[in-house]
Protein backbone atom coordinates (compact mmCIF):
# COMPACT_ATOMS: atom_id res chain seq x y z
CA UNK A 53 0.00 0.00 0.00
CA UNK A 54 1.24 3.50 -0.76
CA UNK A 55 1.56 5.38 2.48
CA UNK A 56 2.37 8.84 1.24
CA UNK A 57 -0.40 10.74 -0.45
CA UNK A 58 0.41 13.02 -3.34
CA UNK A 59 -1.44 16.28 -2.96
CA UNK A 60 -0.41 17.18 -6.54
CA UNK A 61 -2.49 14.33 -7.89
CA UNK A 62 -6.17 15.09 -7.70
CA UNK A 63 -8.23 12.04 -6.91
CA UNK A 64 -5.84 10.67 -4.32
CA UNK A 65 -8.07 10.78 -1.29
CA UNK A 66 -5.78 9.16 1.25
CA UNK A 67 -4.82 11.56 4.04
CA UNK A 68 -1.07 12.16 4.00
CA UNK A 69 0.85 10.78 6.97
CA UNK A 70 1.90 13.29 9.63
CA UNK A 71 5.55 13.20 8.60
CA UNK A 72 5.17 13.82 4.88
CA UNK A 73 6.15 17.51 5.20
CA UNK A 74 7.25 17.60 8.82
CA UNK A 75 10.03 19.66 10.31
CA UNK A 76 12.01 17.43 12.65
CA UNK A 77 14.39 18.76 15.25
CA UNK A 78 17.40 16.63 16.12
CA UNK A 79 18.05 16.69 19.84
CA UNK A 80 21.62 15.69 20.57
CA UNK A 81 20.60 14.56 24.03
CA UNK A 82 23.96 15.23 25.74
CA UNK A 83 23.91 18.83 24.61
CA UNK A 84 20.34 20.10 24.61
CA UNK A 85 19.43 20.74 28.27
CA UNK A 86 20.54 19.27 31.59
CA UNK A 87 18.04 18.88 34.43
CA UNK A 88 20.18 16.77 36.77
CA UNK A 89 23.04 19.25 37.19
CA UNK A 90 25.85 16.94 36.08
CA UNK A 91 26.70 18.98 33.00
CA UNK A 92 25.33 16.40 30.52
CA UNK A 93 21.93 16.87 28.87
CA UNK A 94 19.14 14.46 29.81
CA UNK A 95 15.52 13.47 29.19
CA UNK A 96 14.05 15.68 31.93
CA UNK A 97 16.09 18.53 30.47
CA UNK A 98 14.40 18.04 27.12
CA UNK A 99 11.02 17.91 28.82
CA UNK A 100 11.74 21.20 30.60
CA UNK A 101 12.32 22.88 27.23
CA UNK A 102 9.33 21.53 25.31
CA UNK A 103 7.71 24.95 25.53
CA UNK A 104 10.64 26.33 23.55
CA UNK A 105 10.32 23.64 20.90
CA UNK A 106 6.61 24.34 20.59
CA UNK A 107 7.34 28.04 20.20
CA UNK A 108 9.95 27.26 17.56
CA UNK A 109 7.26 25.34 15.73
CA UNK A 110 8.76 21.91 15.05
CA UNK A 111 6.57 18.87 14.42
CA UNK A 112 8.73 16.11 15.81
CA UNK A 113 11.97 15.36 17.62
CA UNK A 114 14.70 12.89 16.81
CA UNK A 115 16.45 11.94 20.02
CA UNK A 116 20.01 10.63 19.67
CA UNK A 117 20.71 7.44 21.69
CA UNK A 118 19.90 7.69 25.40
CA UNK A 119 20.23 3.95 26.03
CA UNK A 120 22.44 2.17 28.54
CA UNK A 121 25.97 2.71 27.26
CA UNK A 122 29.56 3.07 28.42
CA UNK A 123 29.63 6.12 26.08
CA UNK A 124 32.70 5.17 24.07
CA UNK A 125 30.92 6.82 21.11
CA UNK A 126 28.58 8.94 23.24
CA UNK A 127 25.72 6.47 23.23
CA UNK A 128 26.12 5.00 19.74
CA UNK A 129 27.72 2.08 21.60
CA UNK A 130 24.58 0.56 23.09
CA UNK A 131 24.87 -1.93 25.94
CA UNK A 132 21.11 -2.40 26.34
CA UNK A 133 18.80 -0.96 23.68
CA UNK A 134 15.75 -1.26 25.94
CA UNK A 135 17.11 0.58 28.97
CA UNK A 136 17.75 4.28 29.62
CA UNK A 137 21.26 5.15 30.72
CA UNK A 138 21.20 6.67 34.24
CA UNK A 139 23.13 9.63 32.82
CA UNK A 140 20.02 10.56 30.84
CA UNK A 141 17.27 9.45 33.27
CA UNK A 142 15.13 6.33 33.38
CA UNK A 143 12.12 4.82 31.66
CA UNK A 144 9.75 6.93 33.77
CA UNK A 145 11.53 10.07 32.56
CA UNK A 146 11.16 8.82 29.01
CA UNK A 147 7.43 8.16 29.47
CA UNK A 148 6.98 11.63 30.97
CA UNK A 149 8.76 13.16 28.00
CA UNK A 150 6.62 11.30 25.47
CA UNK A 151 3.40 12.22 27.29
CA UNK A 152 4.28 15.91 27.58
CA UNK A 153 5.55 16.14 24.01
CA UNK A 154 2.38 14.53 22.69
CA UNK A 155 0.27 16.89 24.80
CA UNK A 156 1.95 19.73 22.89
CA UNK A 157 1.48 18.04 19.53
CA UNK A 158 5.16 17.16 19.15
CA UNK A 159 6.04 13.66 17.91
CA UNK A 160 8.94 11.69 19.35
CA UNK A 161 11.27 9.58 17.23
CA UNK A 162 14.28 7.74 18.60
CA UNK A 163 17.59 6.48 17.25
CA UNK A 164 18.19 2.75 16.84
CA UNK A 165 21.66 1.36 16.21
CA UNK A 166 21.35 -2.01 14.45
CA UNK A 167 24.84 -2.25 12.93
CA UNK A 168 26.70 -2.75 16.20
CA UNK A 169 26.44 -2.91 19.98
CA UNK A 170 28.71 -1.94 22.83
CA UNK A 171 31.48 -4.30 23.86
CA UNK A 172 29.71 -4.19 27.24
CA UNK A 173 26.52 -5.63 25.76
CA UNK A 174 25.70 -8.98 27.39
CA UNK A 175 26.01 -10.74 24.04
CA UNK A 176 29.56 -9.55 23.46
CA UNK A 177 30.64 -10.48 26.96
CA UNK A 178 29.13 -13.94 26.42
CA UNK A 179 30.92 -14.21 23.08
CA UNK A 180 34.28 -13.42 24.68
CA UNK A 181 33.70 -16.04 27.37
CA UNK A 182 32.34 -18.76 25.07
CA UNK A 183 35.31 -18.97 22.72
CA UNK A 184 35.87 -19.77 19.02
CA UNK A 185 33.17 -21.63 17.11
CA UNK A 186 30.46 -20.96 19.71
CA UNK A 187 26.88 -19.86 19.06
CA UNK A 188 27.67 -16.79 21.18
CA UNK A 189 30.41 -15.72 18.76
CA UNK A 190 28.14 -16.30 15.77
CA UNK A 191 26.16 -13.15 16.67
CA UNK A 192 29.26 -11.16 15.73
CA UNK A 193 32.09 -11.45 13.23
CA UNK A 194 34.81 -13.43 14.98
CA UNK A 195 37.45 -14.79 12.62
CA UNK A 196 40.93 -16.25 12.72
CA UNK A 197 43.60 -13.91 11.40
CA UNK A 198 45.75 -14.17 8.28
CA UNK A 199 49.04 -15.17 9.81
CA UNK A 200 49.68 -12.66 12.56
CA UNK A 201 47.48 -10.02 10.94
CA UNK A 202 43.74 -9.39 10.91
CA UNK A 203 41.36 -11.44 8.71
CA UNK A 204 41.17 -8.72 6.03
CA UNK A 205 42.40 -5.19 5.35
CA UNK A 206 39.26 -3.26 6.33
CA UNK A 207 39.71 0.02 8.16
CA UNK A 208 37.42 1.49 10.80
CA UNK A 209 35.44 4.61 9.90
CA UNK A 210 37.06 6.20 12.94
CA UNK A 211 40.58 5.32 11.76
CA UNK A 212 42.84 2.31 12.33
CA UNK A 213 42.04 -1.32 11.54
CA UNK A 214 38.44 -2.56 11.71
CA UNK A 215 39.58 -5.65 13.64
CA UNK A 216 40.66 -6.14 17.23
CA UNK A 217 42.28 -9.29 18.56
CA UNK A 218 40.99 -11.06 21.67
CA UNK A 219 43.21 -13.08 24.06
CA UNK A 220 42.43 -16.49 22.48
CA UNK A 221 43.83 -15.19 19.18
CA UNK A 222 40.62 -14.59 17.19
CA UNK A 223 39.72 -11.17 15.83
CA UNK A 224 36.36 -9.38 15.85
CA UNK A 225 35.06 -6.84 13.36
CA UNK A 226 34.13 -3.26 14.26
CA UNK A 227 33.48 -0.77 11.47
CA UNK A 228 33.54 1.97 14.11
CA UNK A 229 35.39 1.97 17.48
CA UNK A 230 36.71 -1.29 18.99
CA UNK A 231 34.04 -0.73 21.67
CA UNK A 232 31.40 -1.14 18.91
CA UNK A 233 31.54 -4.76 17.65
CA UNK A 234 29.51 -5.32 14.47
CA UNK A 235 26.52 -7.64 14.70
CA UNK A 236 26.09 -10.51 12.26
CA UNK A 237 22.77 -9.90 10.49
CA UNK A 238 22.64 -13.47 9.16
CA UNK A 239 21.97 -14.51 12.75
CA UNK A 240 18.28 -14.99 13.57
CA UNK A 241 18.68 -13.87 17.19
CA UNK A 242 20.13 -10.57 16.00
CA UNK A 243 17.13 -9.98 13.76
CA UNK A 244 14.62 -11.01 16.42
CA UNK A 245 16.21 -8.70 18.96
CA UNK A 246 15.76 -5.63 16.74
CA UNK A 247 12.07 -6.47 16.36
CA UNK A 248 11.77 -6.71 20.14
CA UNK A 249 13.48 -3.32 20.53
CA UNK A 250 11.30 -1.60 17.95
CA UNK A 251 8.11 -2.96 19.53
CA UNK A 252 9.37 -2.02 23.00
CA UNK A 253 9.63 1.67 22.09
CA UNK A 254 6.54 1.70 19.89
CA UNK A 255 4.57 0.25 22.80
CA UNK A 256 5.85 3.14 24.91
CA UNK A 257 4.38 5.55 22.40
CA UNK A 258 7.21 6.61 20.10
CA UNK A 259 6.19 7.80 16.65
CA UNK A 260 9.18 6.53 14.74
CA UNK A 261 12.86 5.76 14.43
CA UNK A 262 16.08 7.05 12.97
CA UNK A 263 18.10 4.07 11.77
CA UNK A 264 21.81 4.55 12.43
CA UNK A 265 24.20 3.51 9.63
CA UNK A 266 21.26 2.20 7.58
CA UNK A 267 23.71 1.37 4.76
CA UNK A 268 25.71 -0.88 7.11
CA UNK A 269 24.60 -4.16 8.67
CA UNK A 270 24.97 -6.58 5.73
CA UNK A 271 28.51 -7.81 5.02
CA UNK A 272 29.58 -9.63 1.84
CA UNK A 273 30.24 -13.38 2.02
CA UNK A 274 33.89 -14.12 2.68
CA UNK A 275 34.59 -10.53 3.81
CA UNK A 276 36.81 -9.67 0.81
CA UNK A 277 39.55 -7.03 1.11
CA UNK A 278 38.73 -3.41 0.33
CA UNK A 279 40.54 -1.53 -2.46
CA UNK A 280 43.77 -0.05 -1.19
CA UNK A 281 42.89 3.54 -2.16
CA UNK A 282 39.83 3.53 0.12
CA UNK A 283 41.87 2.64 3.15
CA UNK A 284 43.22 6.14 3.56
CA UNK A 285 39.79 7.77 3.58
CA UNK A 286 38.28 8.17 7.02
CA UNK A 287 34.69 9.04 7.70
CA UNK A 288 31.35 7.42 7.07
CA UNK A 289 30.55 9.55 4.05
CA UNK A 290 29.87 8.66 0.46
CA UNK A 291 30.56 4.94 0.32
CA UNK A 292 30.94 3.89 -3.28
CA UNK A 293 30.13 0.60 -4.99
CA UNK A 294 33.65 -0.72 -4.48
CA UNK A 295 33.56 -0.39 -0.69
CA UNK A 296 32.67 -3.90 0.56
CA UNK A 297 31.95 -2.64 4.08
CA UNK A 298 28.74 -0.80 3.23
CA UNK A 299 25.64 -0.81 1.03
CA UNK A 300 25.53 -4.55 0.39
CA UNK A 301 22.29 -5.73 -1.19
CA UNK A 302 21.30 -7.95 1.75
CA UNK A 303 20.85 -4.83 3.90
CA UNK A 304 17.46 -4.33 2.31
CA UNK A 305 16.14 -7.40 4.12
CA UNK A 306 16.79 -5.56 7.38
CA UNK A 307 14.82 -2.55 6.18
CA UNK A 308 11.94 -4.75 5.08
CA UNK A 309 11.92 -6.20 8.58
CA UNK A 310 11.82 -2.73 10.14
CA UNK A 311 9.00 -1.77 7.79
CA UNK A 312 6.95 -4.81 8.77
CA UNK A 313 7.12 -3.77 12.42
CA UNK A 314 6.27 -0.11 11.81
CA UNK A 315 3.34 -1.24 9.65
CA UNK A 316 1.94 -2.92 12.76
CA UNK A 317 1.78 0.55 14.35
CA UNK A 318 -0.08 2.82 11.93
CA UNK A 319 1.37 6.30 11.73
CA UNK A 320 4.84 5.25 12.82
CA UNK A 321 7.80 5.81 10.52
CA UNK A 322 11.51 5.16 10.04
CA UNK A 323 14.21 7.32 8.47
CA UNK A 324 17.58 5.87 7.53
CA UNK A 325 21.01 7.42 7.78
CA UNK A 326 22.17 6.55 4.27
CA UNK A 327 25.61 7.55 3.07
CA UNK A 328 25.87 6.13 -0.45
CA UNK A 329 27.28 7.71 -3.59
CA UNK A 330 24.61 7.40 -6.23
CA UNK A 331 20.94 8.21 -6.36
CA UNK A 332 20.16 4.77 -7.70
CA UNK A 333 21.64 3.17 -4.63
CA UNK A 334 19.85 5.67 -2.37
CA UNK A 335 16.48 5.01 -4.01
CA UNK A 336 16.67 1.35 -3.08
CA UNK A 337 16.37 2.20 0.62
CA UNK A 338 13.05 3.99 0.23
CA UNK A 339 11.20 1.46 -1.91
CA UNK A 340 7.56 0.99 -0.87
CA UNK A 341 8.32 -1.90 1.48
CA UNK A 342 11.45 -0.38 3.05
CA UNK A 343 12.16 2.86 4.93
CA UNK A 344 9.63 5.70 4.87
CA UNK A 345 12.38 8.29 4.54
CA UNK A 346 16.10 8.46 3.87
CA UNK A 347 18.43 11.21 4.98
CA UNK A 348 19.84 12.84 1.94
CA UNK A 349 23.10 14.62 2.71
CA UNK A 350 23.49 16.39 -0.64
CA UNK A 351 22.95 19.83 0.95
CA UNK A 352 25.57 19.07 3.61
CA UNK A 353 28.09 18.56 0.83
CA UNK A 354 27.21 21.69 -1.16
CA UNK A 355 29.19 24.92 -0.79
CA UNK A 356 27.42 28.26 -0.56
CA UNK A 357 27.13 28.50 -4.31
CA UNK A 358 23.84 28.66 -6.19
CA UNK A 359 24.90 26.09 -8.81
CA UNK A 360 26.13 23.63 -6.19
CA UNK A 361 23.00 24.05 -4.08
CA UNK A 362 20.74 23.68 -7.09
CA UNK A 363 22.56 20.51 -8.10
CA UNK A 364 22.13 19.14 -4.57
CA UNK A 365 18.41 19.92 -4.66
CA UNK A 366 17.95 18.29 -8.06
CA UNK A 367 19.89 15.20 -6.98
CA UNK A 368 17.83 14.86 -3.80
CA UNK A 369 14.57 15.19 -5.71
CA UNK A 370 15.73 12.71 -8.35
CA UNK A 371 16.75 10.19 -5.69
CA UNK A 372 13.15 9.80 -4.51
CA UNK A 373 11.32 10.56 -7.74
CA UNK A 374 10.32 6.94 -8.30
CA UNK A 375 9.56 6.11 -4.67
CA UNK A 376 6.68 6.93 -2.34
CA UNK A 377 9.12 8.76 -0.03
CA UNK A 378 9.22 12.56 0.02
CA UNK A 379 12.69 14.14 -0.15
CA UNK A 380 14.48 15.08 3.07
CA UNK A 381 16.72 18.08 3.68
CA UNK A 382 19.52 18.52 6.19
CA UNK A 383 22.10 21.26 6.58
CA UNK A 384 23.78 20.02 9.75
CA UNK A 385 23.84 17.16 12.21
CA UNK A 386 26.03 15.90 15.05
CA UNK A 387 28.53 14.29 12.65
CA UNK A 388 29.50 17.27 10.48
CA UNK A 389 30.80 20.80 11.12
CA UNK A 390 27.95 23.25 11.69
CA UNK A 391 26.96 25.06 8.52
CA UNK A 392 27.63 28.58 9.84
CA UNK A 393 31.26 27.47 10.00
CA UNK A 394 31.19 25.53 6.74
CA UNK A 395 30.01 28.67 4.97
CA UNK A 396 32.94 30.71 6.28
CA UNK A 397 32.09 31.49 9.92
CA UNK A 398 31.60 34.91 11.51
CA UNK A 399 29.13 37.37 10.05
CA UNK A 400 29.57 35.99 6.54
CA UNK A 401 28.84 32.44 7.70
CA UNK A 402 25.81 33.59 9.65
CA UNK A 403 24.43 35.59 6.72
CA UNK A 404 24.85 32.63 4.40
CA UNK A 405 23.32 30.28 6.96
CA UNK A 406 20.25 32.55 7.15
CA UNK A 407 19.97 32.48 3.39
CA UNK A 408 20.27 28.68 3.28
CA UNK A 409 17.70 28.25 6.05
CA UNK A 410 15.09 29.87 3.82
CA UNK A 411 16.23 27.83 0.81
CA UNK A 412 15.85 24.64 2.82
CA UNK A 413 12.57 25.52 4.51
CA UNK A 414 10.91 26.40 1.21
CA UNK A 415 11.60 22.97 -0.27
CA UNK A 416 8.92 20.29 -0.55
CA UNK A 417 9.25 17.30 1.76
CA UNK A 418 10.76 16.78 5.17
CA UNK A 419 13.31 18.98 6.94
CA UNK A 420 15.66 17.89 9.71
CA UNK A 421 17.04 20.72 11.83
CA UNK A 422 19.98 20.12 14.17
CA UNK A 423 19.69 21.62 17.65
CA UNK A 424 21.42 24.97 17.81
CA UNK A 425 21.25 25.77 14.10
CA UNK A 426 18.20 27.91 14.86
CA UNK A 427 20.54 29.95 17.11
CA UNK A 428 23.18 30.20 14.41
CA UNK A 429 25.73 28.36 16.53
CA UNK A 430 29.09 27.84 14.83
CA UNK A 431 31.35 24.84 15.33
CA UNK A 432 33.75 25.45 18.19
CA UNK A 433 37.55 25.08 18.02
CA UNK A 434 37.90 23.14 21.25
CA UNK A 435 41.23 22.79 23.04
CA UNK A 436 42.89 19.38 22.85
CA UNK A 437 42.13 18.58 26.49
CA UNK A 438 38.40 18.90 25.89
CA UNK A 439 38.16 16.53 22.91
CA UNK A 440 36.20 13.33 23.53
CA UNK A 441 35.21 11.99 20.11
CA UNK A 442 36.85 8.56 19.55
CA UNK A 443 38.03 9.87 16.15
CA UNK A 444 40.58 12.06 17.95
CA UNK A 445 42.30 9.08 19.62
CA UNK A 446 41.80 6.61 16.76
CA UNK A 447 43.35 8.97 14.19
CA UNK A 448 46.43 9.40 16.36
CA UNK A 449 45.41 13.01 17.08
CA UNK A 450 45.40 13.96 13.40
CA UNK A 451 41.61 14.45 13.12
CA UNK A 452 39.85 16.51 15.75
CA UNK A 453 36.52 14.71 15.31
CA UNK A 454 32.98 15.92 15.77
CA UNK A 455 32.94 17.51 19.24
CA UNK A 456 33.03 21.05 17.83
CA UNK A 457 29.47 20.59 16.52
CA UNK A 458 28.24 19.08 19.80
CA UNK A 459 28.84 21.88 22.31
CA UNK A 460 25.86 22.35 24.71
CA UNK A 461 23.22 24.94 23.85
CA UNK A 462 23.26 28.40 25.48
CA UNK A 463 19.85 29.18 26.99
CA UNK A 464 20.01 32.23 29.24
CA UNK A 465 22.30 34.65 31.01
CA UNK A 466 25.59 36.28 30.19
CA UNK A 467 28.19 33.63 31.02
CA UNK A 468 28.70 29.87 30.62
CA UNK A 469 26.99 27.53 31.34
CA UNK A 470 24.17 29.80 30.11
CA UNK A 471 21.50 27.88 32.08
CA UNK A 472 22.23 24.68 30.15
CA UNK A 473 22.82 23.15 33.58
CA UNK A 474 22.53 24.20 37.20
CA UNK A 475 25.92 22.61 37.73
CA UNK A 476 29.21 24.44 37.32
CA UNK A 477 30.57 22.91 34.17
CA UNK A 478 29.39 21.25 31.01
CA UNK A 479 30.69 18.10 29.31
CA UNK A 480 32.19 20.23 26.56
CA UNK A 481 33.04 23.86 27.43
CA UNK A 482 30.65 26.52 26.07
CA UNK A 483 32.48 29.57 24.72
CA UNK A 484 31.80 32.80 26.65
CA UNK A 485 31.31 34.53 23.25
CA UNK A 486 27.99 32.73 22.94
CA UNK A 487 26.43 35.27 25.34
CA UNK A 488 24.85 37.01 22.36
CA UNK A 489 23.53 33.75 20.93
CA UNK A 490 21.43 32.55 23.86
CA UNK A 491 17.80 31.62 23.35
CA UNK A 492 16.86 34.39 25.77
CA UNK A 493 18.76 37.06 23.83
CA UNK A 494 17.43 35.90 20.47
CA UNK A 495 13.79 35.56 21.47
CA UNK A 496 13.70 39.28 22.17
CA UNK A 497 15.41 40.25 18.94
CA UNK A 498 13.21 40.26 15.83
CA UNK A 499 16.33 40.22 13.62
CA UNK A 500 17.87 37.15 15.26
CA UNK A 501 18.45 33.79 13.63
CA UNK A 502 15.91 32.30 16.03
CA UNK A 503 13.26 34.82 15.01
CA UNK A 504 13.96 34.03 11.35
CA UNK A 505 13.49 30.29 11.97
CA UNK A 506 10.28 30.88 13.95
CA UNK A 507 8.77 33.00 11.20
CA UNK A 508 9.89 30.59 8.49
CA UNK A 509 8.48 27.55 10.29
CA UNK A 510 5.19 29.32 10.93
CA UNK A 511 4.83 30.30 7.27
CA UNK A 512 5.86 26.85 6.08
CA UNK A 513 3.13 25.33 8.20
CA UNK A 514 0.33 27.76 7.48
CA UNK A 515 0.86 29.52 4.15
CA UNK A 516 -0.82 27.96 1.08
CA UNK A 517 2.25 28.83 -1.03
CA UNK A 518 4.01 25.76 0.36
CA UNK A 519 1.49 23.25 -0.92
CA UNK A 520 2.34 20.49 -3.38
CA UNK A 521 5.34 18.27 -3.82
CA UNK A 522 7.10 19.56 -6.93
CA UNK A 523 9.17 22.57 -7.88
CA UNK A 524 10.30 24.29 -11.07
CA UNK A 525 13.37 26.41 -11.73
CA UNK A 526 13.33 29.88 -13.20
CA UNK A 527 16.07 31.42 -15.24
CA UNK A 528 18.29 33.50 -12.95
CA UNK A 529 21.50 35.56 -13.22
CA UNK A 530 24.82 33.69 -12.74
CA UNK A 531 25.43 32.82 -9.09
CA UNK A 532 21.72 32.94 -8.33
CA UNK A 533 18.69 30.70 -8.56
CA UNK A 534 14.96 30.92 -8.15
CA UNK A 535 12.49 28.08 -7.85
CA UNK A 536 8.75 28.00 -7.56
CA UNK A 537 6.69 25.47 -5.63
CA UNK A 538 4.46 23.82 -8.21
CA UNK A 539 1.41 23.41 -6.05
CA UNK A 540 1.26 26.54 -3.89
CA UNK A 541 3.32 28.91 -6.02
CA UNK A 542 5.80 30.13 -3.42
CA UNK A 543 9.00 31.47 -5.01
CA UNK A 544 12.37 31.17 -3.31
CA UNK A 545 15.36 33.07 -4.72
CA UNK A 546 18.98 32.86 -3.59
CA UNK A 547 21.84 35.20 -4.46
CA UNK A 548 25.37 33.84 -3.98
CA UNK A 549 26.85 36.03 -6.73
CA UNK A 550 28.55 38.69 -4.62
CA UNK A 551 26.56 41.55 -6.18
CA UNK A 552 22.92 42.68 -6.03
CA UNK A 553 20.52 41.24 -8.62
CA UNK A 554 16.96 42.22 -9.52
CA UNK A 555 14.30 40.59 -7.34
CA UNK A 556 11.93 38.20 -9.09
CA UNK A 557 8.40 39.62 -9.36
CA UNK A 558 6.06 39.03 -6.45
CA UNK A 559 5.25 40.17 -2.95
CA UNK A 560 7.93 39.54 -0.33
CA UNK A 561 6.85 37.11 2.36
CA UNK A 562 10.16 36.79 4.20
CA UNK A 563 13.81 37.50 3.50
CA UNK A 564 16.99 36.30 5.14
CA UNK A 565 18.40 39.83 5.35
CA UNK A 566 17.34 43.43 4.79
CA UNK A 567 15.95 44.26 1.35
CA UNK A 568 15.60 47.82 0.13
CA UNK A 569 14.29 48.68 -3.27
CA UNK A 570 14.02 46.10 -6.03
CA UNK A 571 17.33 44.25 -5.63
CA UNK A 572 18.16 41.02 -3.88
CA UNK A 573 21.43 41.72 -2.02
CA UNK A 574 24.32 39.23 -2.10
CA UNK A 575 24.28 36.38 0.40
CA UNK A 576 20.55 36.76 0.80
CA UNK A 577 17.51 34.70 -0.01
CA UNK A 578 13.87 35.69 -0.21
CA UNK A 579 10.41 34.15 -0.28
CA UNK A 580 7.87 35.73 -2.60
CA UNK A 581 4.27 34.99 -3.55
Ligand code: GLC
Nearest residue numbers: 125128165228264265288387
Ligand atom coordinates in the same frame (compact mmCIF):
# COMPACT_ATOMS: atom_id res chain seq x y z
C1 GLC B 1 26.32 7.24 12.81
C2 GLC B 1 26.10 8.28 13.87
C3 GLC B 1 27.44 8.62 14.45
C4 GLC B 1 28.04 7.37 15.07
C5 GLC B 1 28.10 6.24 14.06
C6 GLC B 1 28.38 4.93 14.72
O1 GLC B 1 27.06 7.70 11.74
O2 GLC B 1 25.43 9.38 13.35
O3 GLC B 1 27.38 9.65 15.38
O4 GLC B 1 29.33 7.64 15.56
O5 GLC B 1 26.91 6.09 13.37
O6 GLC B 1 27.25 4.49 15.42
